[in-house]
Amino acid sequence: MALKASNKINRIRTFALSLVFVGIFIMYIGIFFRTSPIIMTIAMILGFIFVISSSVVYFWIGMISTSTVQVTCPNCNKTTKILGRVDACMYCDEPLTLDKTLEGKEFDSAYNRKHTKS
């Protein structure tokens, strides 16, 4: 197993958060190039784009959150959200599925993409 099971919404959130930090970091680097207005402007614009795209990703999370299914995790008894056919618990990474035919099978995120021919 190459990929560890992890919740998709959590992963997207982590991605959005890292975009913010990358954006701030690029803008911070731009400060060191105060003597060169061109480099500084480019760094500022680039950093700004990263921060903006992060808020776009956050908005996107809000959109896809409406299509998630809330379930109670059988492992930790917390309410978690499932996105797609298989997903992992947000708290304990327990693999969860909405599809009865996939129950008991090895966690594989590929189930989300292609329809299994059974």
Ligand SMILES: [Zn+2]
């Ligand atoms: Zn859990």
